[in-house]
Structures are given as C-alpha cells and as structure tokens.
C-alpha cells in the first residue's frame with residue numbers, strides 16, 4: 001500500500017454531468033480505490049446545483065491547513081470551469097493570500113471531456129480492457145509516486161462594457177476563465193443552442209445537430225490578436241503573433257498587411273465563420289483535433305507570457321465568395337463542413353488551401369489556407385452592434401453575452417498568481 005501523501009484530498013462529482021453515472025462510479029469504484037491507497041478524502045461532495053462545485057473548492061481552500069490540495073473531479077469540462085471561475089473571482093484576498101497548489105485528478109464523466117481526452121488521447125488499437133480502464137488514468141497518476149502533475153495554461157476573458165471600451169482591461173469588469181476552449185462565432189452558437197438539446201441528446205450528437213442549424217451563419221465583428229511583453233526581462237517570448245504555414249509545417253511570424261510594424265498586433269476584419277482558441281487542449285472531443293499543434297506541455301518558462309492556439313475561418317478568403325447572399329453562404333457552409341471533418345481526421349484542416357475557383361484542396365496547391373491558425377497571447381473581439389449572434393462568447397461551454405457596444409478580451413494565463421493549477425497526466 002502506498003503511504004498517504006501530505007496533501008489534502010477533496011472529492012467532487014457532478015451527478016448531472018454526461019450520462020449521469022458519476023455518483024455510481026464514485027461510490028462503487030473510485031472511493032474504494034482511493035481508500036485502498038491510503039487516500040482518505042477530507043471531504044466528498046456530490047454537487048447539488050450549478051455553481052456548487054466552485055463554492056465547495058473555495059471553502060475547502062480557505063479551511064484546510066495544507067497548501068497542497070488534490071481534487072478528484074468526476075464531471076465534464078463545465079464543472080472544472082466553474083471551479084476555476086470561483087477561484088479567480090475569490091482572488092488572493094478571498095483565499096487569504098496563501099500560496100496553494102491545486103492539482104486535479106480528472107474522472108471523465110461529462111459529455112465531451114475535452115481536457116481528459118487531450119491528456120489521455122484514445123489510441124486506435126485500444127482493446128476492451130484499456131477502454132474499461134480509460135476513466136481512471138488521471139487517478140492512477142495521482143496515486144503513483146511519479147511526478148506526473150502538469151501545470152494548466154488558462155485563458156481569462158474579460159467582458160468590457162461600452163463605457164470603458166477604450167480601457168484594455170477595466171477593473172471590476174465581468175471575467176470568466178477557461179481551461180479548455182474560448183470561442184465566438186459558430187462554436188459559441190453551437191454551444192448556445194445545444195444546451196436546449198441536453199435532455200433529449202445527452203451525447204455529443206447534440207453538438208452536431210446544433211452545428212447543422214448554424215453552419216450558414218457569418219458573424220460580423222473585428223478582432224485584434226496580440227502578444228504581450230514578457231513579465232520578466234529576458235524571459236523567452238514569441239516575438240510576435242505567429243501563423244501556421246502549411247508549406248513549412250510550422251508556425252512563422254505573421255507578416256500580412258494586418259500586422260503592426262513590430263508584429264505584436266494583428267487586426268482581422270470580418271465576417272467570421274469560426275473563431276476558437278485553446279490553451280491546454282488539442283481537441284474538444286476524443287477525435288476532434290481542432291488545434292492539432294497545441295503544445296502547452298511543457299508550458300513556457302516562468303515570466304514568459306502563456307500562449308494560445310487560435311483557429312479562425314473567414315469566408316472572404318475564399319476566392320469564389322463575392323457576396324454574402326444566401327446562396328453564397330450555403331456554398332461556403334460546405335467548406336466549413338470540410339474544415340470540421342478535417343479536424344476529425346487528425347487535424348487535417350490546417351493543411352487545406354483554396355484552389356483558384358475556391359475549391360478546397362488538401363496538402364496541395366499554394367492558394368490561401370482555408371483556416372488561419374494563429375499562435376498568440378490574447379485577442380479582442382469587437383462585434384458589430386446589429387449582429388446579435390456575434391455577441392455570444394463560449395467559455396468552456398458557458399455562454400456569455402457581450403453588451404451592445406462592448407467587447408470581449410481574452411488573455412492566456414499561466415496561473416492565478418497565488419493559486420497554481422495543475423492536472424495529473
């Protein structure tokens with residue numbers, strides 16, 4: 001039996017996540033396993049309502065004397081997001097300014113479980129035993145003596161109200177933190193609409209239904225991508241906003257007209273079809289690799305800005321798009337679908353280019369890439385007032401509305417300052 005670690009253990013499960021089997025899995029399998037390994041939880045909580053998990057973790061961090069805390073979390077990505085938001089909103093004052101290391105052992109009980117699937121990607125050759133054990137890999141890492149905890153890079157979105165739109169990050173503005181995904185445009189619309197389908201379609205098919213309903217929509221907005229200076233002089237830093245070059249198979253400094261002279265700011269004009277960033281995952285479902293070059297492990301050295309991968313599709317890059325008519329949008333929707341299916345084929349979408357007539361070619365030609373795949377430190381999204389759908393922002397599945405005349409500013413983070421967030425991988 002492994003000796004107990006001097007780390008406080010909190011167990012949380014969300015009985016409403018995914019197929020609603022978390023409570024049973026914990027009771028019958030996971031709690032006995034933890035006890036067999038000498039890890040008696042200080043507290044076991046089955047969440048009673050939205051927001052409960054965050055309150056439980058903040059109260060726990062305030063109450064326990066240990067500065068190292070493990071959280072076994074049986075849920076989907078949404079519950080992890082609620083916890084991160086609650087810690088961020090409590091701030092270092094709310095947590096008595098104590099430095100805390102908070103490490104999650106994830107048990108995938110949700111619908112998409114993007115973070116878990118990114119940490120433990122399914123292998124094509126998996127046999128039944130491996131599939132049966134697939135849920136306990138993060139807990140196994142926690143229980144092993146190997147040091148497998150990895151820092152999580154996060155993204156904080158600030159919703160800037162119209163009155164302060166010229167102030168980059170006005171104090172007191174509403175914020176929300178993602179470990180997995182922050183998006184606008186099609187992905188945000190999908191998440192917005194799919195929530196209403198949860199009862200009838202508990203699996204990932206609800207996302208596909210919502211995608212079909214929104215695939216012809218274009219979103220009118222301006223975006224500004226940026227790289228911040230390093231917090232510590234001399235720390236390594238991406239010199240500017242980078243873009244993936246399919247010809248070279250790597251990221252290169254973005255040198256298009258939209259870049260500022262020093263390359264640290266890139267302005268993108270809409271309309272947009274797709275706009276989505278990740279900081280810690282390459283995929284949103286087991287095989288949907290939307291940001292296939294995501295490399296947040298290991299994270300950049302301390303003091304360097306965290307980075308995010310940003311996937312953008314703008315219809316006007318298609319040489320056959322000459323207007324925004326219904327017919328043009330219907331035709332472009334097929335290309336959007338090609339991008340989505342490319343993501344399901346091991347991230348093939350990042351190598352797609354337009355042919356001279358707007359046809360989508362894969363791995364050939366030298367036309368404009370269909371997908372603009374950026375690596376930067378943050379972005380601003382400024383929706384046009386008349387476009388309601390462009391005001392939606394998805395933060396790890398939670399939908400936010402930008403106020404008319406306002407904007408959203410999203411920035412990659414290495415941690416919350418006094419609380420360091422890691423995950424057993």
Ligand SMILES: Nc1ncnc2c1ncn2[C@@H]1O[C@H](COP(=O)(O)OP(=O)(O)OP(=O)(O)O)[C@@H](O)[C@H]1O
Nearest residue numbers: 016017018047048050076077078079110111112113
């Ligand atoms: N007892 C409860 N009853 C109803 N909803 C709950 C309860 N406890 C938590 N919730 C809510 O359940 C929602 C869904 O949880 P979660 O996001 O973890 O799973 P999921 O949506 O199925 O998976 P994923 O986010 O990976 O797609 C969360 O927004 C959370 O607020």
